[in-house]
Amino acid sequence: MKQHENCTFASGARRKAMARFQMEKTPRFAHAARRYWPAAALTVTLMAAAPALGADHVAGPLVLKAQGSFFVGGRTEHTDATTGTPGGFFFPNADYIQVDQMYVQFQIPEASGKHVPVVMLHGCCLSGKTWETTPDGRMGWGEYFVRQRHAVYIPDQSSRARSGFDATIINEVRIGTQPPSALPNTFTFGRNAAWELFRFGPAFPTAFSDQQFPVEAMDTFGKQVIPDLNATLPTPNPTWANLAALAAQLHGAVLMGHSESGFFPEEAALTDPSGVAGLVSIEGLCSTNLTPEQVATLAKIPTLVIFGDHLGDVPSVSALWLGALQGCQQFVDQINAAGGDATMLHLPDAGLFGNSHMLMQDKNNLQVADLILSWIDKHVERK
Amino acid sequence: MKQHENCTFASGARRKAMARFQMEKTPRFAHAARRYWPAAALTVTLMAAAPALGADHVAGPLVLKAQGSFFVGGRTEHTDATTGTPGGFFFPNADYIQVDQMYVQFQIPEASGKHVPVVMLHGCCLSGKTWETTPDGRMGWGEYFVRQRHAVYIPDQSSRARSGFDATIINEVRIGTQPPSALPNTFTFGRNAAWELFRFGPAFPTAFSDQQFPVEAMDTFGKQVIPDLNATLPTPNPTWANLAALAAQLHGAVLMGHSESGFFPEEAALTDPSGVAGLVSIEGLCSTNLTPEQVATLAKIPTLVIFGDHLGDVPSVSALWLGALQGCQQFVDQINAAGGDATMLHLPDAGLFGNSHMLMQDKNNLQVADLILSWIDKHVERK
Numbered sequence: 001m002k003q004h005e006n007c008t009f010a011s012g013a014r015r016k017a018m019a020r021f022q023m024e025k026t027p028r029f030a031h032a033a034r035r036y037w038p039a040a041a042l043t044v045t046l047m048a049a050a051p052a053l054g055a056d057h058v059a060g061p062l063v064l065k066a067q068g069s070f071f072v073g074g075r076t077e078h079t080d081a082t083t084g085t086p087g088g089f090f091f092p093n094a095d096y097i098q099v100d101q102m103y104v105q106f107q108i109p110e111a112s113g114k115h116v117p118v119v120m121l122h123g124c125c126l127s128g129k130t131w132e133t134t135p136d137g138r139m140g141w142g143e144y145f146v147r148q149r150h151a152v153y154i155p156d157q158s159s160r161a162r163s164g165f166d167a168t169i170i171n172e173v174r175i176g177t178q179p180p181s182a183l184p185n186t187f188t189f190g191r192n193a194a195w196e197l198f199r200f201g202p203a204f205p206t207a208f209s210d211q212q213f214p215v216e217a218m219d220t221f222g223k224q225v226i227p228d229l230n231a232t233l234p235t236p237n238p239t240w241a242n243l244a245a246l247a248a249q250l251h252g253a254v255l256m257g258h259s260e261s262g263f264f265p266e267e268a269a270l271t272d273p274s275g276v277a278g279l280v281s282i283e284g285l286c287s288t289n290l291t292p293e294q295v296a297t298l299a300k301i302p303t304l305v306i307f308g309d310h311l312g313d314v315p316s317v318s319a320l321w322l323g324a325l326q327g328c329q330q331f332v333d334q335i336n337a338a339g340g341d342a343t344m345l346h347l348p349d350a351g352l353f354g355n356s357h358m359l360m361q362d363k364n365n366l367q368v369a370d371l372i373l374s375w376i377d378k379h380v381e382r383k
Numbered sequence: 384m385k386q387h388e389n390c391t392f393a394s395g396a397r398r399k400a401m402a403r404f405q406m407e408k409t410p411r412f413a414h415a416a417r418r419y420w421p422a423a424a425l426t427v428t429l430m431a432a433a434p435a436l437g438a439d440h441v442a443g444p445l446v447l448k449a450q451g452s453f454f455v456g457g458r459t460e461h462t463d464a465t466t467g468t469p470g471g472f473f474f475p476n477a478d479y480i481q482v483d484q485m486y487v488q489f490q491i492p493e494a495s496g497k498h499v500p501v502v503m504l505h506g507c508c509l510s511g512k513t514w515e516t517t518p519d520g521r522m523g524w525g526e527y528f529v530r531q532r533h534a535v536y537i538p539d540q541s542s543r544a545r546s547g548f549d550a551t552i553i554n555e556v557r558i559g560t561q562p563p564s565a566l567p568n569t570f571t572f573g574r575n576a577a578w579e580l581f582r583f584g585p586a587f588p589t590a591f592s593d594q595q596f597p598v599e600a601m602d603t604f605g606k607q608v609i610p611d612l613n614a615t616l617p618t619p620n621p622t623w624a625n626l627a628a629l630a631a632q633l634h635g636a637v638l639m640g641h642s643e644s645g646f647f648p649e650e651a652a653l654t655d656p657s658g659v660a661g662l663v664s665i666e667g668l669c670s671t672n673l674t675p676e677q678v679a680t681l682a683k684i685p686t687l688v689i690f691g692d693h694l695g696d697v698p699s700v701s702a703l704w705l706g707a708l709q710g711c712q713q714f715v716d717q718i719n720a721a722g723g724d725a726t727m728l729h730l731p732d733a734g735l736f737g738n739s740h741m742l743m744q745d746k747n748n749l750q751v752a753d754l755i756l757s758w759i760d761k762h763v764e765r766k
Contacts, residue, residue, distance in 0.1 A: 061446050061447060061448060061493045062446070062447040062449075062450065063444050063445070063446050063447075064444060064445040064446075064447070065444060066445075067445065067526065068515060068516035068520075068522075068523075068526070069512060069515040069516050070516060070520070071603060071606040071607070074602075074606045076574075076602065076605075079573065082570060082571050082572065082573045082576065083568055083569075083570035083571075084566060084567070084568040084569055084570070085568045085570070094573075095572075095573020095574060095575050095576055096573050096574040096575065096605075097571060097573050097574065097605065097608065098574075098602060098605035098606045098608065101606040103512065103606075103607075105515070110444045127544075127545045127547075128545065129452060129486065129545050132451060132452040132488070133451035133452050133453060137451075137453070139451075140451075143450065143451070156544075156545070161510075161539075161544045161545045162510045162511070162512050162539070162544045162545060162607070162609070164510075164606070164607070164608060164609035164610065165609075165610060167569040167570075167571060167610035170553065170566060170567075170569045170610075171566075171568070171569055171570075173556065173563050173566060174563055174564065174566040174567075174568065174569075176563060180556050180557055180559060180563055181557065183467060183553060183554075183556060183557040184467070184553075184557075185466055185467040185468045185554075185557065186466075186467055186550040186553045186554055186557075187465060187466035187467070187468070187550075187554075188465050188466075188480060188550060189465070189478075190462065190465045190477075190478020190479050190480050191459075191478060191479040191480065191481075192478050192479065193465065193478050219457075219459065219481060220453075220454060222459075222479075222480065222481035223454040223457045223481045223484040223486075223547070224454070224486075224545070224547070225480065225481065225547060226545070226547040226548075227547065227548060227550035227553075
């Protein structure tokens with residue numbers, strides 16, 4: 001028996017939420033089964049009416065109404081260190097730069113109907129690349145959701161990747177006007193740490209026998225790992241307000257966060273709930289010290305929390321992951337107790353096993369996506 | 384009379400190349416005229432047969448055969464500083480990370496025919512965002528070239544944006560195992576410096592009266608400016624070999640560089656010319672100390688060098704830009720003297736005025752693109 005199945009925090013409310021999810025997911029899950037196990041196609045077709053969207057949207061041309069990129073947020077800041085080599089260029093080292101902005105790339109399908117836009121935000125030490133082609137070359141959630149007729153918006157967190165960052169402090173330390181201790185903690189995940197933290201297996205290079213992450217592409221995955229410069233940001237993290245502004249700009253969007261950013265959609269909704277049509281938290285932490293007013297705000301927004309498998313099976317991080325599941329279950333219970341609509345989706349309870357922390361890149365990533373799409377259909381769009 | 388029209392380095396060879404370009408560009412240029420000045424449509428239609436591609440591909444659905452992202456190059460490196468706060472996480476600070484890789488995003492149009500793929504590489508303190516939606520919201524070259532039936536590959540330079548960078552030295556300085564002087568020069572362009580360097584006008588906020596850059600969106604442009612961490616890279620810059628590997632992987636591609644990376648396509652071809660079908664250098668420096676063997680290698684590859692307007696009109700940078708034009712003209716002459724096919728396109732000589740350093744974002748950016756597409760058609764694809 002898996003450790004998580006013994007957890008004392010598998011409360012009655014949690015079990016109820018899971019049972020609810022089990023009931024709801026059937027049609028799309030059966031459809032996913034048809035796509036992934038063709039031998040079962042006939043049986044499944046007889047069992048469940050095919051949903052309107054599906055397998056024919058995974059292959060074939062991708063037809064877009066529009067695509068592009070833009071920035072949300074940001075502000076003009078004066079800096080006295082545009083370089084760490086004064087006199088090395090043509091200009092004084094003091095100037096005005098843009099900081100805190102959030103880069104967003106988007107695609108709108110030709111036939112989106114009334115489907116709600118989805119914003120997919122990456123986690124620590126990663127970028128929008130998270131949602132694109134998987135390390136072993138399969139389709140990521142970004143394109144898949146577009147093919148399922150959702151407009152998709154993929155940001156890089158403020159201070160990460162194409163959003164840029166404020167390098168002033170690095171140059172000031174180089175010049176000597178600030179001490180080394182003023183440098184931001186610029187942390188990243190190395191291969192061995194990621195292997196354990198992301199639950200690919202108990203320790204590098206041993207993978208769980210049912211591991212869904214394409215561990216054969218571990219080096220390729222490592223190439224998308226980016227140092228985290230969030231320590232250069234002001235408090236509160238401007239990504240939260242930028243997400244809220246993006247949702248408002250879209251007149252309604254599902255905000256999805258992962259890992260480090262798992263609770264960013266919550267924070268965005270607490271900043272400005274006006275555009276937040278739904279919250280999806282994937283493998284992250286959840287707030288457990290909310291005020292009654294905050295709970296009331298969040299209870300108006302359909303919320304889905306997702307965890308993968310093997311939460312208690314990697315010794316170095318089992319406390320972290322079991323604690324995250326427990327905290328998020330408390331969060332879900334708290335929202336539901338206030339009349340909200342929050343769902344805990346622990347994938348093994350939905351019949352999906354071996355999923356890692358990077359479940360949007362796992363080999364069954366489109367099956368997991370289908371569960372989310374089904375949830376959006378029932379909890380957000382039919383609301 | 385503009386200063387550049389007086390330049391002593393406007394040699395006979397350069398004038399000849401320009402005359403050649405003038406003759407060649409006519410049909411596509413007339414087409415561009417039709418798109419930008421609708422009132423002239425009838426006249427122009429009578430003057431020139433419409434090319435096969437064109438205005439109907441700027442609007443309407445975008446139909447893609449495939450899209451995605453991947454990495455080129457990279458290597459596994461041991462680091463002793465995955466964070467600058469040892470003990471702050473669950474793991475030892477020593478681990479293995481991936482460095483020097485180059486992130487590449489691509490789109491392949493449904494109907495690409497035999498059109499050659501185009502790789503668009505950004506310049507200093509910028510990212511692949513350079514080629515996407517312009518700061519004032521118009522279509523960038525990335526989508527435009529796809530709509531003109533070219534597969535387009537947009538990298539972030541190694542150590543920039545979604546390619547990630549090696550933060551080891553930053554953390555080592557924070558921890559105290561390296562001195563502050565070991566920090567990389569992490570330079571960026573502030574607003575006032577960019578205004579002059581990119582020739583939007585003589586000094587912020589004064590713009591040239593015929594300025595093509597959307598200066599009203601200057602703050603938005605500033606949001607795409609990213610600190611340059613190339614100083615963290617080994618020598619030679621791995622982006623050069625990564626570009627060459629990408630071209631080889633594509634079995635032939637036009638490599639386009641801009642500004643800082645204007646000569647990167649040349650360096651890629653000198654690393655491995657096997658996949659380099661054409662070179663486009665935009666507003667960058669050109670090599671002027673090539674060996675005869677290097678010249679012979681480059682002479683086998685059609686080459687286009689492009690400069691915008693006002694090269695001598697911003698006092699603080701006129702020596703830089705006029706020198707760049709002069710050096711590139713020498714380069715073009717040298718390639719042609721060795722039997723090569725190199726073309727200098729100084730936009731004012733082609734009838735386009737007011738173009739800035741960021742000509743792929745200028746208001747007439749698609750006209751400039753048409754000139755490049757026409758050059759590819761005649762010099763690369765009909766070769």
